[in-house]
Amino acid sequence: MTSILTKRIASRVDDIQPFRVVEVLSRAKELESLGHDIVHMQAGEPDFATAEPIVEAGVSALRNGATYYSGASGLWELRKAIAAFYLSDYGVTVDPKRIMITPGASGALLLIAALLVDAGDKILLADPGYPCNRNFMRLVEGEGQLVPVSADDNFQLNAELVSRHWCSDKEGKTVGALVATPANPTGTVISKPELEALHREIDSRGGSLIVDEIYHGLDFRDESGQRSVHSMLEITDDAFVINSFSKYFGMTGWRLGWLVAPPWACPALDKLAQNLFISMSTMAQYAALKCFETPTRAILDQRRDEFKRRCDFLLPALRDLGFIIPQAPEGGLYIYADISQFLDDNNPAGKGFGKNSQEFCLTLLEEHGLAITPGADFGHFQCDKYVRFAFTTSMDRLIVAVDRMRAIFTN
Numbered sequence: 001m002t003s004i005l006t007k008r009i010a011s012r013v014d015d016i017q018p019f020r021v022v023e024v025l026s027r028a029k030e031l032e033s034l035g036h037d038i039v040h041m042q043a044g045e046p047d048f049a050t051a052e053p054i055v056e057a058g059v060s061a062l063r064n065g066a067t068y069y070s071g072a073s074g075l076w077e078l079r080k081a082i083a084a085f086y087l088s089d090y091g092v093t094v095d096p097k098r099i100m101i102t103p104g105a106s107g108a109l110l111l112i113a114a115l116l117v118d119a120g121d122k123i124l125l126a127d128p129g130y131p132c133n134r135n136f137m138r139l140v141e142g143e144g145q146l147v148p149v150s151a152d153d154n155f156q157l158n159a160e161l162v163s164r165h166w167c168s169d170k171e172g173k174t175v176g177a178l179v180a181t182p183a184n185p186t187g188t189v190i191s192k193p194e195l196e197a198l199h200r201e202i203d204s205r206g207g208s209l210i211v212d213e214i215y216h217g218l219d220f221r222d223e224s225g226q227r228s229v230h231s232m233l234e235i236t237d238d239a240f241v242i243n244s245f246s247k248y249f250g251m252t253g254w255r256l257g258w259l260v261a262p263p264w265a266c267p268a269l270d271k272l273a274q275n276l277f278i279s280m281s282t283m284a285q286y287a288a289l290k291c292f293e294t295p296t297r298a299i300l301d302q303r304r305d306e307f308k309r310r311c312d313f314l315l316p317a318l319r320d321l322g323f324i325i326p327q328a329p330e331g332g333l334y335i336y337a338d339i340s341q342f343l344d345d346n347n348p349a350g351k352g353f354g355k356n357s358q359e360f361c362l363t364l365l366e367e368h369g370l371a372i373t374p375g376a377d378f379g380h381f382q383c384d385k386y387v388r389f390a391f392t393t394s395m396d397r398l399i400v401a402v403d404r405m406r407a408i409f410t411n
């Protein structure tokens with residue numbers, strides 16, 4: 001028998017938006033089941049399966065009994081391997097005690113929100129940006145304070161924007177800022193001097209800077225192979241640095257990431273992790289140890305170069321078709337493109353692509369079998385006139401996509 005009392009869901013859930021791309025995705029699946037050929041450019045994960053040496057290590061870890069909890073901050077061997085990676089790749093020494101293994105970058109973001117944000121506190125976020133960030137803040141009764149950014153700001157927060165938007169009013173005070181470099185959805189990078197300026201500005205206000213470096217490793221390189229992005233760890237120990245095994249390391253489904261925290265925050269973070277997670281997947285951590293070995297790195301670097309090749313193909317092709325891409329990505333998996341000129345409002349002839357990015361994406365899917373993500377998934381500022389293309393499908397499929405778009409937009 002059903003109770004006559006109305007069951008309720010906490011009001012915070014009303015403030016958390018679903019991904020708009022889910023609508024695109026489920027329709028794409030439906031169309032595929034009806035026999036349509038869909039080019040998937042919506043997925044935010046590498047299309048390559050996890051590299052074989054990592055898979056093998058995971059399988060043997062399971063066979064060797066890695067089926068128990070492994071501590072709230074993670075396997076000591078893996079924390080040391082990550083410290084060695086910072087030394088070899090960035091030339092910085094990081095005490096492994098400051099490194100916590102987390103369930104993806106998502107787990108690190110949740111820990112940081114729980115650590116820093118009291119009810120009503122605000123964390124500055126770039127709009128557009130990774131959508132879950134504001135939801136993590138809401139979950140702990142805080143607020144993601146969205147700061148509109150555009151091509152003029154390289155789609156990133158900077159010291160001047162932080163200073164302009166920092167607030168200490170009664171309704172809530174700003175306690176920090178979170179940036180991602182390279183960013184999702186734009187692929188833009190924050191330069192070393194700008195990272196330094198951000199640190200100075202936020203530090204002078206007693207706030208915390210969080211830098212999401214999840215797309216490091218997928219930063220595009222020139223012939224010399226030199227890294228083009230800087231880690232916040234090259235500048236200070238007093239920032240929170242997030243990374244993940246999901247993107248460059250190609251382990252999305254294993255759910256593993258990490259957080260490098262300032263020494264003063266580590267005991268509190270460990271306490272939170274004990275309660276929230278108890279432990280990360282132990283066998284995934286043993287598998288991840290393989291990520292740092294030379295043969296695996298060679299595979300991962302080849303994949304990174306393939307992403308760059310795809311981007312080098314797609315970027316000029318989209319510009320040629322009339323998409324406006326003010327800022328070329330410097331890394332990551334995405335191109336963020338302005339579609340104004342295809343929207344009916346700006347086009348009296350009304351080509352029928354829709355009034356906003358959501359409608360545009362659905363039209364492209366329904367009529368042309370192309371799945372991309374509407375800008376509205378990434379924030380509010382001008383997002384209705386942007387879409388995100390993910391080059392997480394093969395070159396052959398990207399060629400098919402461009403051919404289809406050429407037929408649509410140039411007729």
Ligand SMILES: Cc1ncc(COP(=O)(O)O)c(C=O)c1O
Pocket residue numbers: 044103104105106107130180183184212214243244245246252256257
């Ligand atoms: C900027 C950014 N941060 C964090 C995440 C979460 O990644 P994961 O939890 O798989 O490490 C993503 C996923 O797409 C992302 O784009």
